[in-house]
Amino acid sequence: MGLEEIRKELDTIDREIVQLFQKRMDLSIEVAKDKAKTGKAVFDGKREEEKLNSISDMVGDPLLKTPARELFRGLMTLSRRRQLQYLSEIGHKSDFSFREVGELSFSGKKLAAQGVKWSYSYLAGRVFFQEDSIEFVEHFQDVLEAVQSGKADYGILPMDNSTYGMVQDNYDLLSRYEELSVLKEINYPVSHCLCSAGDYRTEEIRKVYSHPQALAQCREFFKEYPFMEKIADLNTAIAAKKLAETKEEYAAVLCSRPAAEYYGLRILQDGVSSKENTTRFFLIGKEKIYTKDADKLTMILWAANQAGSLYHVLGDFTWNGLSLSMIQSRPVGDKAFSYLFFVDVSGNLSEPEMENALSALKEEGVQFRILGNYLPCKVKNS
Numbered sequence: 001m002g003l004e005e006i007r008k009e010l011d012t013i014d015r016e017i018v019q020l021f022q023k024r025m026d027l028s029i030e031v032a033k034d035k036a037k038t039g040k041a042v043f044d045g046k047r048e049e050e051k052l053n054s055i056s057d058m059v060g061d062p063l064l065k066t067p068a069r070e071l072f073r074g075l076m077t078l079s080r081r082r083q084l085q086y087l088s089e090i091g092h093k094s095d096f097s098f099r100e101v102g103e104l105s106f107s108g109k110k111l112a113a114q115g116v117k118w119s120y121s122y123l124a125g126r127v128f129f130q131e132d133s134i135e136f137v138e139h140f141q142d143v144l145e146a147v148q149s150g151k152a153d154y155g156i157l158p159m160d161n162s163t164y165g166m167v168q169d170n171y172d173l174l175s176r177y178e179e180l181s182v183l184k185e186i187n188y189p190v191s192h193c194l195c196s197a198g199d200y201r202t203e204e205i206r207k208v209y210s211h212p213q214a215l216a217q218c219r220e221f222f223k224e225y226p227f228m229e230k231i232a233d234l235n236t237a238i239a240a241k242k243l244a245e246t247k248e249e250y251a252a253v254l255c256s257r258p259a260a261e262y263y264g265l266r267i268l269q270d271g272v273s274s275k276e277n278t279t280r281f282f283l284i285g286k287e288k289i290y291t292k293d294a295d296k297l298t299m300i301l302w303a304a305n306q307a308g309s310l311y312h313v314l315g316d317f318t319w320n321g322l323s324l325s326m327i328q329s330r331p332v333g334d335k336a337f338s339y340l341f342f343v344d345v346s347g348n349l350s351e352p353e354m355e356n357a358l359s360a361l362k363e364e365g366v367q368f369r370i371l372g373n374y375l376p377c378k379v380k381n382s
């Protein structure tokens with residue numbers, strides 16, 4: 001048989017497959033109608049497992065058993081997706097404990113930020129809050145404690161940096177505060193300058209103080225000056241404030257330009273970090289709310305430690321046409337080499353696609369927590 005002939009036969013088979021596929025999907029609606037009456041869950045794991053086993057028994061070629069299982073798992077996922085779509089069309093809503101609100105209001109509200117004035121948390125917080133509504137705390141955890149206890153209405157935390165990656169401690173912290181949620185993402189351009197208390201040239205500096213993230217974001221700079229000792233501090237602006245007080249000789253800090261100016265330091269070099277260096281901050285609140293224009297959702301997933309579980313979980317998003325922009329893992333802690341996943345997905349909780357994807361996860365018994373559904377905000381370089 002030549003290629004032309006083979007293709008003709010493939011076309012005939014595909015036509016039959018499409019007809020059967022349509023027939024199967026029509027039956028899915030009938031199943032959904034029945035389940036709407038009886039209240040049975042869309043997902044029936046036992047039935048799916050039995051079906052997959054009988055499919056692999058039916059397939060003669062051992063090499064085709066696993067692909068056939070995959071094909072039918074896909075078909076049943078589509079069937080569930082169609083059923084959930086139908087159920088949401090007839091008014092069945094899932095409760096994800098988040099409420100849609102008109103808009104977020106920050107006026108007259110207090111924001112907790114780590115550090116001191118002109119820290120990057122302060123600068124990012126200033127995008128939405130007046131100077132006198134920002135209260136400083138010492139550690140990142142204190143930010144979450146302040147929101148949890150009601151001492152502050154909101155809190156701000158750096159989560160990721162475009163040069164150095166995730167702020168692991170803050171992801172770990174956020175996973176532990178179940179009552180809190182993410183209300184906004186602020187992408188703030190971060191440009192560090194090297195500054196000292198005295199009149200030095202860059203090559204005379206022997207010690208550089210800053211937050212470990214800032215020191216890491218300037219690693220290209222340190223390659224040129226390997227003799228400089230890098231010393232971690234709680235915050236870039238705290239380091240600047242301390243140096244202004246101690247006036248330590250041949251020492252410098254990496255901090256924002258406004259921090260250097262405010263604490264009266266001398267700028268030896270500006271733009272030490274890369275031009276594109278941007279930090280992603282989360283604005284944290286206590287209410288589980290989202291706005292109509294929210295188009296990004298962050299969640300934590302606990303995927304079972306078995307073959308393909310993460311693949312199937314993520315499949316629920318792709319099957320619903322939702323794109324994943326980030327996935328990062330963190331150790332769970334109490335069990336060696338057990339991980340949870342932070343996932344960013346495009347979409348809004350009130351859209352059927354999102355509702356369907358999350359309902360599918362819920363029905364499949366996947367453990368997850370929505371951290372927030374928000375509209376990201378990008379601050380331009382000043």
Ligand SMILES: O=C(O)C(=O)C[C@]1(C(=O)O)C=C[C@@H](O)C=C1
Pocket residue numbers: 028031042043044045047048051075076077079080
């Ligand atoms: O049999 C059912 O209960 C269905 O909903 C149908 C179906 C399928 O497409 O075969 C889909 C979802 C269930 O998890 C199991 C099977």
